[in-house]
Amino acid sequence: MAVKEVKDYDLFVLSGTLSITAAPLTYYGQTINNNPWTVATPNDFRQKIYKALITNTGSSAATVTISATNGTTTYTLAQISVPAGATESISEEDYSIVATAGYYFTASISTGSGYINALAYFSPG
């Protein structure tokens, strides 16, 4: 299969509020039956972050960690330093952030608080 080219209609938004405790990135603020909606990667697919904006709303510099977990096993995929009050932009050219089947993304911040908005997509295999 040819290298996948991401089209606009393939992308979906993941977002999350950052705190010291890792929390799942949920699908575009959707709340279904009042449960946060975690996008776990289905079989035969990989889930990849295409671009992400990470904002540190705290008063000191912090490191944001993006991980993939299946609930029992967690892998750290990227650690991004964000100055106080700043927003960092990352893309898949900088960081390859991929969750394989059964895994979903989580994020945490080393200190303070912030938020993350990411565009992600599924690719087969």
Place this chain on the structure above:
Amino acid sequence: MDLLKENYILGLSFAPGKYAFYRVTRSNVFPLVYNFQTELSVNSLNPYGQSYTGYSSYYLNIQNLGLPQSEVNTPVTDMFKIDRDNEIWQIFYGIAPSYLRVLPVQPPSSAPIYHLDQSITPSQSFIKIGFDGFASPFDEPSDKTEAYVLAGLSIGFVLINPVTIPITPKLKFIINRMIVEPITDPNIARAILDGKVPAHIVTIGSAENDLSSNINWVHYPKSMIFNVTSGKMSSEVKG
């Protein structure tokens, strides 16, 4: 895409040794983006295997592709319903988003075309059938999706969401609207079948079903069906 052009010959295969041939006399090719949400009020498809209120099922069988707001302000109940004489449409479709899986169904009320046995229909344990947008990209529909629509023989689609977020299905159709004339000379039919005259011969419907009785032959006057058995050819007039 192998679009048929003027003077090309189209062969319709209805059953082993059962053909009808047409010469393309006129053709127009145009794309048509079909958004199921805006045209049919189909909500985003539920995540695979899940069911939440406010969303359509992750598995959806749509028999008629309607156009509620057509250019002439007359709602169209099925855009693939042909009611003019001598028209055959060759269609291809690109799929969005890419992970949407699509199965054509012809005739629309029957089982999907791409299956191994009539008793097998898409289910949670048999979900890999059909083509997705990776096989037929939205902007570049693949040959794999080639299908034909005739008077009396429309087409429907099964849409499957295999991933765990809701998706809003869209198809981009490339429609080759052809005006055809029937080939009635058995010598030409024989030459086509012998490979001496180039023609594009296609199976209509699934491999095991003869859909010739579905076609409204009144709209194909003077059509001839050629039956070839054991090398001998007979013909019957339709239309």
